[in-house]
Amino acid sequence: MVNILLLFLILLLLPLELKAQAPPSPYLQELLQQAITGKLHQDRYWHLLLHYRQNPFGGHTSEVDDPGFFLAPDGKTNPEAELQATLTYFFSNTLVGRSKQPAQCAFIARYHWLKEKLQFEDSKLFPHPCERFVSWLKELNPASITFIFPSAYMDNPASMFGHSFLRVDQKGQTSETNILAYTINYAAEVPPNAGIEFAYKGIFGGYKGFFSTIPYYMKVKEYRDLENRDIWEYRLNFSEKQYHRLLMHAWELGNAYFDYYFFKENCAYHILSLLEVADPKLHLTDQFHFATIPADTIRLLARHKGLVQKISYRPARSTLLKRKRETLTKKEASLVQKLIHDPQKINQFEFLQLPQNRKTFLLDFASDVLRYKGITDQDKTEDYRAKNRSILVARSQIPIPSSPFPVKPFSLSPEHGHQTFRVGGGFGWRNNEIFEEVNFRGAYHDLLDPDPGYTQDAQIALLDLRLRHYQHQNLFRVERFTFANILSLAPIDSLFASPSWKINIGMDTVKTSTCDLCSNGNANGGIGGALETQVFQREVFFLFGEMDANISGGYKKNHRVGGGVSGGVMATITPNWKWLMSAGYLYYPIGDRSHDTPLSVGQRLTIAKNFAVRATFTHHEHDNEFLAVFHGYF
Amino acid sequence: MAKKPWALVSTFFLVMGMSGMALGNPPNNGPGCGLGKLAWGDSSQKESIGGQVMMATTNGTFGSQTFGISSGTSGCTNDGKIFASEKVNVFAAINFDNLAQEMAQGEGEHLTSLATLMGIPVVQQPAFFAMTQEKYTTLVQSGESSPKAVVAAIHDAMVDHPVLAQATTSK
Numbered sequence: 001m002v003n004i005l006l007l008f009l010i011l012l013l014l015p016l017e018l019k020a021q022a023p024p025s026p027y028l029q030e031l032l033q034q035a036i037t038g039k040l041h042q043d044r045y046w047h048l049l050l051h052y053r054q055n056p057f058g059g060h061t062s063e064v065d066d067p068g069f070f071l072a073p074d075g076k077t078n079p080e081a082e083l084q085a086t087l088t089y090f091f092s093n094t095l096v097g098r099s100k101q102p103a104q105c106a107f108i109a110r111y112h113w114l115k116e117k118l119q120f121e122d123s124k125l126f127p128h129p130c131e132r133f134v135s136w137l138k139e140l141n142p143a144s145i146t147f148i149f150p151s152a153y154m155d156n157p158a159s160m161f162g163h164s165f166l167r168v169d170q171k172g173q174t175s176e177t178n179i180l181a182y183t184i185n186y187a188a189e190v191p192p193n194a195g196i197e198f199a200y201k202g203i204f205g206g207y208k209g210f211f212s213t214i215p216y217y218m219k220v221k222e223y224r225d226l227e228n229r230d231i232w233e234y235r236l237n238f239s240e241k242q243y244h245r246l247l248m249h250a251w252e253l254g255n256a257y258f259d260y261y262f263f264k265e266n267c268a269y270h271i272l273s274l275l276e277v278a279d280p281k282l283h284l285t286d287q288f289h290f291a292t293i294p295a296d297t298i299r300l301l302a303r304h305k306g307l308v309q310k311i312s313y314r315p316a317r318s319t320l321l322k323r324k325r326e327t328l329t330k331k332e333a334s335l336v337q338k339l340i341h342d343p344q345k346i347n348q349f350e351f352l353q354l355p356q357n358r359k360t361f362l363l364d365f366a367s368d369v370l371r372y373k374g375i376t377d378q379d380k381t382e383d384y385r386a387k388n389r390s391i392l393v394a395r396s397q398i399p400i401p402s403s404p405f406p407v408k409p410f411s412l413s414p415e416h417g418h419q420t421f422r423v424g425g426g427f428g429w430r431n432n433e434i435f436e437e438v439n440f441r442g443a444y445h446d447l448l449d450p451d452p453g454y455t456q457d458a459q460i461a462l463l464d465l466r467l468r469h470y471q472h473q474n475l476f477r478v479e480r481f482t483f484a485n486i487l488s489l490a491p492i493d494s495l496f497a498s499p500s501w502k503i504n505i506g507m508d509t510v511k512t513s514t515c516d517l518c519s520n521g522n523a524n525g526g527i528g529g530a531l532e533t534q535v536f537q538r539e540v541f542f543l544f545g546e547m548d549a550n551i552s553g554g555y556k557k558n559h560r561v562g563g564g565v566s567g568g569v570m571a572t573i574t575p576n577w578k579w580l581m582s583a584g585y586l587y588y589p590i591g592d593r594s595h596d597t598p599l600s601v602g603q604r605l606t607i608a609k610n611f612a613v614r615a616t617f618t619h620h621e622h623d624n625e626f627l628a629v630f631h632g633y634f
Numbered sequence: 635m636a637k638k639p640w641a642l643v644s645t646f647f648l649v650m651g652m653s654g655m656a657l658g659n660p661p662n663n664g665p666g667c668g669l670g671k672l673a674w675g676d677s678s679q680k681e682s683i684g685g686q687v688m689m690a691t692t693n694g695t696f697g698s699q700t701f702g703i704s705s706g707t708s709g710c711t712n713d714g715k716i717f718a719s720e721k722v723n724v725f726a727a728i729n730f731d732n733l734a735q736e737m738a739q740g741e742g743e744h745l746t747s748l749a750t751l752m753g754i755p756v757v758q759q760p761a762f763f764a765m766t767q768e769k770y771t772t773l774v775q776s777g778e779s780s781p782k783a784v785v786a787a788i789h790d791a792m793v794d795h796p797v798l799a800q801a802t803t804s805k
C-alpha cells in the first residue's frame with residue numbers, strides 16, 4: 001500500500017521536475033501561489049474552459065480528447081496541474097497546441113480569464129500581441145451570436161433529429177447579407193467511403209469531432225437548397241464581453257478534438273458548451289445526461305428569460321414552392337405546368353396577356369420548380385437546367401424587381417414543441433380482460449403526439465416501453481418494447497414525388513390460437529405513397545406495401561414471415577384533435593402459415609403543450625383491444 | 635428535466651448516422667490548402683468546382699481543414715478565413731445558381747451580398763441590380779465558362795455604367 005502511494009507521489013511530481021529545469025521567475029511563483037490560495041482550479045469557469053466533468057467516483061476528466069489541448073501531461077484529469085502548467089507556459093514563447101502558437105494566444109480565453117482573476121502585471125508578464133487571433137477576429141467582425149437550427153431531414157438518418165450551430169453575425173449585417181457571416185460548426189470528421197462502420201463508430205465515439213468556421217452561405221445552400229430543410233435562427237442576447245469570450249474559446253478549440261458520440265456529445269451538446277463559456281451563469285450541458293437532441297436544446301434556451309432576442313425563419317425551397325403554389329389560380333397553375341414542360345410557351349397569348357406582376361411571379365415560381373427538380377431528379381438535371389436558363393432569360397427581360405414573398409412555415413418553430421421524453425398512464429380492455437398500463441418513451445415524436453414544433457408527417461419513436469397489469473389473471477408483464485418505429489409520409493402531387501416509408505423493430509404481445517398473451521419479436525418495413533387533402537383541416541392518406549417477420553412461441557414453428565398491404569388516413573380535425581386510422585391485410589407463407597387483418601383507430605386530444613390524452617382501438621385475428629392513456633412530456 | 639434513461643439503450647439498436655455528420659467524397663484537388671488557394675477562377679469546370687466544394691463542405695474533412703479554427707501553420711492554412719483576394723470569386727462560384735436566378739429577378743439576398751462584397755454602397759445597389767438584370771444574358775454566358783469570368787464581366791459592365799463606375803474606381 002505504501003509502495004503504491006509512493007509511486008503515485010512520484011508520478012505526481014514528474015511534471016514538476018521537468019519544469020524545474022528552467023528556473024521559474026519569482027513572478028510566476030507569486031501567481032502560482034495566488035492561484036492555489038484562490039482555488040482557481042476549482043472555479044466553474046476553469047472547468048468550462050477545459051471541459052472538465054465530474055467523475056462518478058470523484059475527480060474530474062475533460063471531454064477534450066486531443067492531448068495538444070492540455071499543457072500539463074495529466075491535464076485531462078488534473079485541473080490544478082493544468083492551471084499551473086498554463087500559467088507557466090504564459091511566460092514562454094514556445095509554440096504549443098495543434099495551432100502552433102505561444103500559449104497566451106493558443107489558449108487566449110484561459111489567458112484573459114486568469115489575467116482578470118490574478119491581475120497580471122503586463123511589465124512582469126509581457127502580453128503577446130497574438131496577431132493571428134486579432135486578424136481572425138477582424139475577419140469575423142462580430143456583432144452578435146445567432147443559434148441556427150436546420151430542422152429534421154428524414155431522408156438522411158444522420159439528420160433525423162436536426163442539427164445546430166452558431167452564426168457569428170457581422171457588424172453592419174442585414175437580413176439580406178447575413179449569409180456572408182461565418183458560422184461556428186461542430187462536426188465529426190468522417191473518412192471517405194465510410195461504410196457500415198459509419199453508424200457504429202458514429203454512435204460510440206469512433207470519429208473525431210472538430211470545430212470549424214464554414215461561411216453561412218454554404219450552410220444555407222446545403223440545408224435550404226440541396227436538402228430542402230427549413231432553417232430557424234435564434235439571435236442570442238449576449239453582451240459584447242460575452243460573445244467575445246465565446247469567440248476566444250472557439251479559437252482555443254481550434255486546438256481540440258472531441259470523440260464524437262451521436263446521442264450525447266454531438267453538435268448540439270458542444271454548441272451549448274460554447275454558450276456556457278459566453279455566460280457561465282447558464283447551466284445547459286448538465287441538463288442532458290444520455291442524449292442531446294438539438295430541438296430540446298432550443299427549448300432549453302427559450303426557457304431562459306431574455307436569452308433569445310429574435311427568431312427568424314428561412315424556408316426550405318420545397319416550403320417556398322408549396323406556399324407560392326397556394327396563391328396560384330387554377331388557370332395560373334396549369335400555365336406554370338406548361339411553362340415547366342416547354343419554356344417557349346411564354347410566347348403564347350395566354351401568358352402574354354397577364355399583367356407584369358403575375359408574369360414575374362409565374363416565371364419566378366417556374367424557375368424555383370425547375371431548380372428543385374434539377375436537384376431532386378438527378379437523371380434529368382441538365383434538362384431542367386436548360387429550361388431554367390430559358391425561363392430566367394425571359395424573366396430578365398421584364399425590367400422590374402420581384403416583390404418579396406413572405407413564407408409562413410407549415411409547422412411552428414421548435415420551441416413550441418413538446419419535450420421528447422414521454423411518460424404515460426392509462427387503462428384498457430383486451431379480449432374481455434381489464435388492464436392498467438404505464439409507459440415510457442425515450443424519444444422523440446410519433447404521428448399522434450402534439451404537432452406544433454415538429455416536422456410534419458415524420459415519426460421517430462425510440463425505446464418505447466409499456467408495462468401492464470392484467471387484473472383478472474393478476475399478471476404483470478412487459479407488454480411492448482419498441483426499439484425504433486420510424487415513419488415518413490410524403491404526400492405526392494404534381495410537384496413532389498418522394499416515397500413514404502416506415503420501419504419498426506421491437507417486441508409486442510400477441511394472441512394466437514395456442515396462447516393468450518405471448519411475447520413476440522417483430523420486424524416490419526414498408527414503402528408506399530401518400531396523398532394530402534384539406535377537407536377538415538388536413539388529411540394525409542397513405543398506402544404501403546410491407547414485409548413483416550415475427551418470432552414467438554405462440555406460432556407453429558415459432559415464427560411467421562410474410563407481407564401484404566396496409567393503408568389509412570391521418571386526419572387533423574382541429575389543431576388539438578387528430579385521428580389516425582389504418583387497416584391492412586398480411587399473408588404469412590413462411591413458418592406458421594396464416595394471415596392477419598390488422599386494424600387500428602386512434603385519436604389524440606392535446607390538453608397543453610406537454611400533456612395529451614389518446615384513445616386507440618386495435619384489432620388483429622382473434623384479438624381486440626381498447627386503450628385510453630394520458631401522456632406527459634418531460 | 636431531460637433525464638432520458640431509455641435513450642441510452644437506444645445506442646445499441648439504431649443503425650443510423652449522426653447529426654452534424656455527413657458522408658461524402660473528398661474533392662480531387664484538395665482539401666487542406668484553404669479555399670483561396672484552390673484554383674478557383676480559371677478552371678473551366680465551374681460546376682464541378684461548385685459541386686466539389688459543396689460535397690466537401692458537407693464532409694467534415696474539408697470543413698475542419700479548410701475552415702478549421704487556428705488550424706496549424708503548415709503554410710497551407712489561413713485559420714479558416716477565406717483569402718480576401720478570393721472572397722468574391724469563392725462566393726460567386728458556390729452561389730452561381732442563386733446569383734443567376736436573382737440577377738434575372740433583379741433582387742435577392744445573394745445579389746445583395748455580392749454587391750456588398752464588391753464594395754458597392756447601399757445607395758447604388760438598386761442600380762447594380764437593374765444593371766445585372768438588364769445584362770443578364772451576357773453576364774451569365776460568361777458565368778457558364780467560369781465563376782471568375784462572371785465576376786470580371788460584372789466588373790466590366792460596372793465600369794461602363796454611369797453610376798456604378800464610381801464604385802469600381804473607389805475600390
